Amino acid sequence: MISELQFLPVPATDLDRIRCNGHDDHGNPLVARESGAGAPLRCCLRLSTDGERIALIAYRPSALGGPYAEVGPVFVHADPCPGYAGPDFPADFRERRAVLRPYDAAGQMLDGVLAEPGTSEGELKQLFDDPEVALVHVRNVIAGCWNFSVRRA
Ligand SMILES: [Zn+2]
Structure with missing residues (x-):
């Protein structure tokens, strides 16, 4: 879930x-x-x-x-800030296209997913159905820049 x-x-x-x-x-x-x-x-x-x-x-x-x-x-x-402690998928990133890159526990990349706007949460849930997946990076589509990581709580 x-x-x-x-x-x-x-x-x-x-x-x-x-x-x-x-x-x-x-x-x-x-x-x-x-x-x-x-x-x-x-x-x-x-x-x-x-x-x-x-x-x-x-x-x-x-x-x-x-x-x-x-x-x-x-x-x-640039200055101290509250950070992010929310339990939910960050709202500002929901409607963006994203590349979801899953990694196993050794840091090896598994098959990635291109998520269309509004689908990242569902795609993440599917990726974590695979017990091999230890961590997923949510990244920008064009430049590939990392946005945040996701792991099981
Ligand atoms: Zn900040």
Whole structure:
């Protein structure tokens, strides 16, 4: 059931470290900029509104490691923020197309799914019917950028 899934943003401990250091874990400076509306924020799992202070950082989202654990660009709030603790699929990401990339417990990628707007939740539930699936990345369709991870609660 979808209520038994956890939706994982960039963890607060990683954000604290990156904001404190003034650069991401890959040496790129944390440069705050004023956001337009609609940047997908990987800290709070919602789209930005006009005028928020955000930053583009490089982030490696897969704690499983392995060769598939690539680094990519993500928008986060430049300053401390509430994060995301909701039990539900993040509302701002429901009506977006997405690539759902499942991984096994060793971090190897299994078959992916292209989800049309409104179908990501149902597709996720189906992916997790497979006991091999340990983690799923929800990613943007064109650039492939990671939006958030999903695992069983
Ligand atoms: Zn945030």
